[in-house]
Amino acid sequence: MSKLKFMKPFTQQEPIPEQAKKKVMELLDSGRLHRYNTVGSELSDAALLEQDFAQYQGRKYCLACTSGGYGLHIALRAMGLQAGDEVLTNAYTLAPVPGAIHAAGGKPVLVEIDNNYHLDLTDLEAKAKGSNAKILLLSLMRGHIPNMDQLMALCNKLGLQVLEDCAHTMGGAWSGVKSGNFGQVAAFSLQTYKHMNTGEGGLVVTDDAEVAARLIMHSGSYMFYERHGAAPAPEVFEKIRLTSANMSGRMDNIRAVIGLAQLPGLDKNCERWNQRYNILHSSIALISGLDIPARDKRESFVGSSLQFRATGLDVEQIPDFIAACVAQGVELKWFGAAQPNAFTSRYDSWHYIEPMPHLPNTLKALEKTLDLRVPLTFNDEDCYLIGAVIEQVMAQFMGR
Numbered sequence: 001m002s003k004l005k006f007m008k009p010f011t012q013q014e015p016i017p018e019q020a021k022k023k024v025m026e027l028l029d030s031g032r033l034h035r036y037n038t039v040g041s042e043l044s045d046a047a048l049l050e051q052d053f054a055q056y057q058g059r060k061y062c063l064a065c066t067s068g069g070y071g072l073h074i075a076l077r078a079m080g081l082q083a084g085d086e087v088l089t090n091a092y093t094l095a096p097v098p099g100a101i102h103a104a105g106g107k108p109v110l111v112e113i114d115n116n117y118h119l120d121l122t123d124l125e126a127k128a129k130g131s132n133a134k135i136l137l138l139s140l141m142r143g144h145i146p147n148m149d150q151l152m153a154l155c156n157k158l159g160l161q162v163l164e165d166c167a168h169t170m171g172g173a174w175s176g177v178k179s180g181n182f183g184q185v186a187a188f189s190l191q192t193y194k195h196m197n198t199g200e201g202g203l204v205v206t207d208d209a210e211v212a213a214r215l216i217m218h219s220g221s222y223m224f225y226e227r228h229g230a231a232p233a234p235e236v237f238e239k240i241r242l243t244s245a246n247m248s249g250r251m252d253n254i255r256a257v258i259g260l261a262q263l264p265g266l267d268k269n270c271e272r273w274n275q276r277y278n279i280l281h282s283s284i285a286l287i288s289g290l291d292i293p294a295r296d297k298r299e300s301f302v303g304s305s306l307q308f309r310a311t312g313l314d315v316e317q318i319p320d321f322i323a324a325c326v327a328q329g330v331e332l333k334w335f336g337a338a339q340p341n342a343f344t345s346r347y348d349s350w351h352y353i354e355p356m357p358h359l360p361n362t363l364k365a366l367e368k369t370l371d372l373r374v375p376l377t378f379n380d381e382d383c384y385l386i387g388a389v390i391e392q393v394m395a396q397f398m399g400r
């Protein structure tokens, strides 16, 4: 049989909605790109984005800022992290997550994950008891949402505050509660490959007035905090405004209008991702030698990427398997790779973490884990073809 070939790029995003383009042109004409460049009681586009996202999420306060990673960094500070404090976080995440802890002056304490890519609660309890950490930075890496009822019950028992990293779960939920509404604070990313694409950008939400005020001060509000769209009352700022350092990381109006135009279509897009994910899932699940970890029915995830394990291959065969898929147009990432590459990095490549723990369960869970991006620019036929390519390549490796 001749080799199948997939021809579309895995990094192509959909066009930005027309109304955003029009607004961007108007903004360029006005020159008023800075979020505080407003007249009278007018709200800037950045402030409007905060208002709309707070409403979408069902949270009281929202800050728009420069990136998801920056949002995590200032959230840690706003939650009271002091220099040298330890912060618990999953060992399966992306480099900006331990990087945010480092930037805030904290020390990451990496917690094992289980076979389903969720935080291991037994290890969490042990590490919480063995450290001075008061915060868990829960990274919902690749959109895998654990049993949040159990996780929050344990964190409450241990007295841990939770900061949710929702870079991959915008639009997702656990048991009907939106991801990002469990912890004290949650940060979302608007970077190009996320569920809303403003190029770069972040949104941080909370119901805690003082934390929200600190977030706004840290983001560099130049005392213009009354010009925010979803902020606490001015008197809340009185207490903290002179003790919260300005770490400039503001959202600008161009990105804000791009985000504002996408928010009304977010839920529909999540359904479109899941339609593509389901096709890929049903194809890959049937391929012998590949295994997709099961997901709980209560998890409403957004299928913007799919992870599976090449259990039928030896670890040494994985680079060749990936190369064979790439030769037929299908790009896969390998979360078990010893060297950091593109958007993946195994925890043991973050050498600034000291002492570097050995986490055998995480290494095992990632050892044969492959990752497939699911852009909305792929249609149903594309997803069937990708499944067929992977099946064909796997058959060669399995000697069929």
Ligand SMILES: Cc1ncc(COP(=O)(O)O)c(C=O)c1O
Residues within 6 Å of the ligand: 067, 068, 069, 070, 093, 094, 096, 097, 139, 140, 141, 142, 165, 167, 168, 188, 189, 190, 191, 200, 201, 202
């Ligand atoms: C799991 C995870 N958390 C946080 C971030 C940080 O987002 P940003 O790139 O907006 O800083 C990313 C970025 O890709 C991510 O994948």
